[in-house]
Amino acid sequence: MDFGLTETQELIRSSAREFLEQNSSPEVVRVIASGDDEAISTLWKSVVDLGWSSLTVSEEHSGAGLTFSDLAVLLEELGAHLAPTPLVESSISVWIIERYGSDSLKSELLPQISSGEILVTPAIVERDASWDPESTRVAATQSDSSLIVSGEKRFVAFGERATHALTLVRIYDQPALAVIPIWQAENVEKTPLDHASGVPVCSLSFNEFEVGQSNVLATGNTAIEAAKELIAVGSVARSAQLAGLGRAVVNATVDYTANREQFGRAVGSFQAIQHHLAEMAIASKQVNHLVHVAARSFSRDGYSIEAAARAKIAASDKISQVCWTAHQCHGAIGFTWEHNLHLYTRRALAWKTDYGDSAFHQSILAEALGL
Amino acid sequence: MRFDFTTEEKEFKNQLSSFLDEALPEDWHGPADESRDDHWALNQQIKRGLAERGWLVMSWPKEYGGADSSPMMNTIFAEQMAYRRAPGHDRFGTRMFGPTLMRFGTEEQRKKYLGSIARGEIQWCQGYSEPNSGSDLASLQTRAIDKGDYFEVTGAKIWTSLAHRADMMFMLVRTDLDATPHKGISLLMVDMKAPGVEVNPIINMAGVHSFNQVVFDQVKVPKENLIGDMNDGWRAGMTVLNFERSGIDYAAWARAALEELIDYVKSEDSEVNSLKSDPTVGRKLAELQVEVEAARLMCYDVSYRQGKGEIPSSEASMSKVVATETYIKVLDYGLELLGMYGVLEPGSNQAELQGRFFKLRMFYTSGPILAGTNEIQKNIIAQRGLGLPRK
Numbered sequence: 001m002d003f004g005l006t007e008t009q010e011l012i013r014s015s016a017r018e019f020l021e022q023n024s025s026p027e028v029v030r031v032i033a034s035g036d037d038e039a040i041s042t043l044w045k046s047v048v049d050l051g052w053s054s055l056t057v058s059e060e061h062s063g064a065g066l067t068f069s070d071l072a073v074l075l076e077e078l079g080a081h082l083a084p085t086p087l088v089e090s091s092i093s094v095w096i097i098e099r100y101g102s103d104s105l106k107s108e109l110l111p112q113i114s115s116g117e118i119l120v121t122p123a124i125v126e127r128d129a130s131w132d133p134e135s136t137r138v139a140a141t142q143s144d145s146s147l148i149v150s151g152e153k154r155f156v157a158f159g160e161r162a163t164h165a166l167t168l169v170r171i172y173d174q175p176a177l178a179v180i181p182i183w184q185a186e187n188v189e190k191t192p193l194d195h196a197s198g199v200p201v202c203s204l205s206f207n208e209f210e211v212g213q214s215n216v217l218a219t220g221n222t223a224i225e226a227a228k229e230l231i232a233v234g235s236v237a238r239s240a241q242l243a244g245l246g247r248a249v250v251n252a253t254v255d256y257t258a259n260r261e262q263f264g265r266a267v268g269s270f271q272a273i274q275h276h277l278a279e280m281a282i283a284s285k286q287v288n289h290l291v292h293v294a295a296r297s298f299s300r301d302g303y304s305i306e307a308a309a310r311a312k313i314a315a316s317d318k319i320s321q322v323c324w325t326a327h328q329c330h331g332a333i334g335f336t337w338e339h340n341l342h343l344y345t346r347r348a349l350a351w352k353t354d355y356g357d358s359a360f361h362q363s364i365l366a367e368a369l370g371l
Numbered sequence: 372m373r374f375d376f377t378t379e380e381k382e383f384k385n386q387l388s389s390f391l392d393e394a395l396p397e398d399w400h401g402p403a404d405e406s407r408d409d410h411w412a413l414n415q416q417i418k419r420g421l422a423e424r425g426w427l428v429m430s431w432p433k434e435y436g437g438a439d440s441s442p443m444m445n446t447i448f449a450e451q452m453a454y455r456r457a458p459g460h461d462r463f464g465t466r467m468f469g470p471t472l473m474r475f476g477t478e479e480q481r482k483k484y485l486g487s488i489a490r491g492e493i494q495w496c497q498g499y500s501e502p503n504s505g506s507d508l509a510s511l512q513t514r515a516i517d518k519g520d521y522f523e524v525t526g527a528k529i530w531t532s533l534a535h536r537a538d539m540m541f542m543l544v545r546t547d548l549d550a551t552p553h554k555g556i557s558l559l560m561v562d563m564k565a566p567g568v569e570v571n572p573i574i575n576m577a578g579v580h581s582f583n584q585v586v587f588d589q590v591k592v593p594k595e596n597l598i599g600d601m602n603d604g605w606r607a608g609m610t611v612l613n614f615e616r617s618g619i620d621y622a623a624w625a626r627a628a629l630e631e632l633i634d635y636v637k638s639e640d641s642e643v644n645s646l647k648s649d650p651t652v653g654r655k656l657a658e659l660q661v662e663v664e665a666a667r668l669m670c671y672d673v674s675y676r677q678g679k680g681e682i683p684s685s686e687a688s689m690s691k692v693v694a695t696e697t698y699i700k701v702l703d704y705g706l707e708l709l710g711m712y713g714v715l716e717p718g719s720n721q722a723e724l725q726g727r728f729f730k731l732r733m734f735y736t737s738g739p740i741l742a743g744t745n746e747i748q749k750n751i752i753a754q755r756g757l758g759l760p761r762k
């Protein structure tokens with residue numbers, strides 16, 4: 001078993017670090033969290049120019065054709081820098097379109113996603129805040145060549161900027177997953193939410209919204225399978241971000257406690273603080289390993305729902321705790337708005353619940369264990 | 372208290388509860404944000420009402436405006452105020468500085484200040500921590516130079532709650548540079564309006580202006596504002612901390628939050644409607660109720676011992692650790708139950724419970740940190756309480 005990175009992954013990691021140091025500094029993170037639209041566009045444009053939006057798009061659709069493991073390495077760095085870009089939303093949508101889309105839909109959408117002409121974001125959750133695809137209530141009726149969609153999707157990340165929403169609906173009793181063009185569309189109301197993730201999140205309310213039949217990706221059981229896979233791939237993507245975030249918080253806390261002096265010595269020389277940091281380091285490593293095993297399981301042929309669940313359970317619970325312990329180690333300074341630590345904590349809390357919290361994934365894992 | 376309240380204690384609790392029903396705005400969820408003028412006005416109004424009824428300082432002697440009650444009455448008061456998240460309870464004056472002044476102040480100082488605290492007339496703040504002196508408080512550097520007729524104070528205090536609303540500060544200053552750290556410290560009272568005092572706001576991670584940095588530039592402080600003997604301020608200053616270290620507010624906040632969650636789970640209006648059918652939710656809420664009740668009893672024990680004349684520093688530290696951590700457990704579970712709604716900031720569209728749990732969780736991250744970190748408290752418990760060796 002090899003715990004090392006491939007050459008490609010090393011390259012991805014080092015170039016990502018270099019770029020994000022410059023372009024996703026705490027100042028940029030703060031500006032975007034306060035709602036600066038232009039800063040989001042600037043960052044996203046650079047990300048697209050670097051080719052990150054096409055990383056996992058297959059070569060036949062103008063992508064780089066890299067693996068999900070490769071992407072996870074990049075997402076870890078994004079998490080470590082709290083990068084406020086829709087790369088997770090876009091990449092997991094790509095993953096599902098590659099796996100479930102018809103040839104014509106793939107040829108239409110994937111090259112445009114790669115080039116940044118369009119941005120697809122998932123819209124799964126509804127009022128009851130459930131990630132269970134079976135609980136979908138947003139309804140569609142079918143006419144000759146189109147669907148008429150009514151109902152509300154909530155917690156849609158970058159929903160105001162996305163051109164398309166990868167949306168789960170019900171056509172009468174049949175589930176369907178569709179790529180719905182929402183950019184400047186009539187009959188879609190967008191309600192902005194003030195969300196701890198520090199990126200724009202909104203609700204989408206469809207009012208007899210007409211979508212072409214060709215936008216449907218999957219129906220029936222296949223749609224449910226595709227939605228489950230979307231949630232699994234999303235949960236591993238968030239876990240990879242959390243792994244990077246956890247590592248960054250451990251490093252920052254080591255730095256702070258090694259330099260902050262009380263009682264004539266570094267506070268990091270006290271056993272109580274050392275034990276806190278040791279626990280944080282253990283947690284961060286555990287999450288890292290589980291995430292990379294989970295990411296490795298995703299291929300064009302399938303994935304391990306158990307590995308994805310294990311990664312998300314650990315990442316959700318352990319990394320948020322890493323942040324809280326970091327606050328304890330930082331003392332009062334880490335409790336201020338001015339200090340950057342709360343930016344990490346807010347992200348960790350937002351990602352903890354996104355794509356299913358640990359209770360949700362524990363149920364999946366229990367079911368997979370035959371319980 | 373034989374594991375139950377006396378009739379007098381129960382009656383008082385009911386009276387206070389009725390008073391708060393009247394005094395608090397309808398649909399008040401708190402906590403008050405004292406940087407907001409309307410909340411500060413409410414704070415002052417409620418404080419006056421409490422003072423008129425003689426409730427601010429019940430355990431004080433009658434001659435200083437108290438009622439000679441047991442410390443348990445104060446604890447019941449603090450608990451009820453916190454449980455309702457009501458403003459108007461000046462912890463710095465009534466709970467910390469007043470008792471210290473009674474013990475260390477001159478008769479003249481007691482006459483001058485205790486009455487005004489009992490009547491809720493002046494707001495106090497506490498000047499202890501400095502940018503480089505947190506847990507290691509005795510390393511503090513703010514200087515008071517003896518100029519004959521007065522002291523000249525220069526330096527900076529930090530994390531000073533309510534400095535932006537306070538009339539007076541009690542503060543620890545260094546008066547002897549040559550003595551060992553603990554021996555060169557004195558306790559002073561300083562007028563916050565004195566020339567040379569500058570209050571700079573600090574915004575906390577919940578986005579609230581709750582504390583400040585206070586800078587002193589050659590501030591003249593009258594000699595008569597020295598409390599206790601010169602260079603003997605550490606002893607008096609630490610007594611304040613013994614009064615400060617009770618977890619009762621946190622235990623009460625935890626109970627209020629837990630009850631709010633239980634109501635939310637039962638409510639027909641909650642958006643997250645799968646909660647009722649999940650048996651793990653009920654079990655977890657039950658588990659938390661055990662913790663909340665245990666924390667509350669730990670705090671009662673502290674005031675019971677104080678009433679018997681003990682200085683229960685280990686028990687006080689225990690109550691602070693347990694109560695701050697219990698509150699956080701409740702808030703964390705609240706966020707978990709609210710799921711996707713749990714991470715909406717207060718004031719967001721579609722927030723559940725007005726985004727309160729998220730804000731409270733951010734705000735009370737400070738619980739295990741302030742007034743002596745829980746790590747420091749655990750040292751006290753292990754060393755003073757259990758008698759373990761210091762090194």
